[in-house]
Amino acid sequence: MSEFRDTKERPLDVLVWGATGYTGKLVAEYLAEHYGQGELRWGIAGRSQQKLEDVRTQLTRRRAFLADLPLVVADAHDPVSLRRMVAQTRAICSTVGPFALHGSALVAACVQERTHYADITGEVQWVRRMIDEHHDAASDAGVRIVPCCGFDSIPSDLGVQMMVEHLRDVHHQETRLVRQVFGPSRGGVSGGTVASLLNVIEESSRDRTLRRLLADPYALDPKGSPKTPSSPDQKGPAYDPDLRCWTAPFVMAAINTRVVRRSHALLGRTYGPRFQYGESMLSGEGPWGALASVGVSAALVGGLGALAIPPVRALLKRFVLPEPGDGPSEATRERGFFRSWLVAEGEGGAKVFGRVAGHKDPGYQETAKMLAESVICLALDQDQLTSGGGLLTPASAMGRVLRERLVRAGMTFQIDDGGSR
């Protein structure tokens, strides 16, 4: 369908699809704020021309030169409109979720039109489906399809890769184990995130195979990959002797650990033949930390259990949870932050500490930054990327090139060799 055989000839570098939603608007604002006139050829896309015009008007109040910002209308369930949209740009990012409900046709269109793609899904079951349906074709076409470019799972995926590269380059050791502990952090939640989480719970309450997939630590590995040594998820309270703190299960480990393991597999298992990864949430130090880790572990199991009950879900949706389009206020986003701590152990005994942090609301302001820099990296840094095409991960698709972009954009990726938390 594309009239531009060479993707470099396409009129746009980057399109933001979902720009009328809560997170998509933040991505557009990030680009407006950080990329001046002539620095990037970008546009916004959505299903409603009127809403897109409203977003452009708001952006123009900050940056007058955006009065001509290209607008593209495409609906998630109209494949022709999607192909027409993606044929105009070198790369596209999507915030149209729940992805399991609205995301699949766009991925198919990107593979057909050879348009690189990034999104912010955290829906393991949908990513698995996209791998099964499109990895081989994307690989043949040299198209990089990269889900999970938000708070899930960039801090985990690029953080682990940073530790592995340091052990290899400085200590000349393969990596045996990386642990990452998230916390403290502050931020809010949007209606789209709630809708996506509830959709996973609804789908899995109907489907036993899906429940089995969600419990599989290697749910996103290429078919036939070796699964040893086993890396079970943390299920209860635990003490981390290196970080000297108590930890509890982290809800996002359910996607992040699968993405990290897929990266290791796609990168030819170069992290190390015995590589293991685990992720948890900081609950504190001393006896209070121990108590908190027990409480948080129980609350997580209880909370997810309660959400599996349809009337509880319906009540929460009606009276408590944010609607699609809503999300944390600007003040909450500005006050937000996240920190995470890494410990990596090499096969030769080296032990290295690291830190990944963001300085605004992780799920929204920092996620907008991570997604925007990912899609720009896919569009403009192609000469520096060593990956081929396929259904990839942030680390396997963009790795160090994206990490350096994010550090320039204000995120912290830091090694503390010989130090401690």
Ligand SMILES: NC(=O)c1ccc[n+]([C@@H]2O[C@H](COP(=O)([O-])OP(=O)(O)OC[C@H]3O[C@@H](n4cnc5c(N)ncnc54)[C@H](OP(=O)(O)O)[C@@H]3O)[C@@H](O)[C@H]2O)c1
């Ligand atoms: N990974 C992370 O860290 C992270 C962080 C934040 C959000 N997320 C995920 O991002 C997604 C969006 O969240 P959000 O809070 O921004 O949601 P939202 O405010 O509800 O926005 C959803 C967007 O999808 C669009 N949309 C819905 N149906 C469509 C269709 N048929 N065709 C085209 N566009 C359609 C909406 O368009 P209209 O405006 O026309 O309704 C809107 O632009 C969710 O899946 C959430 O889980 C992930």
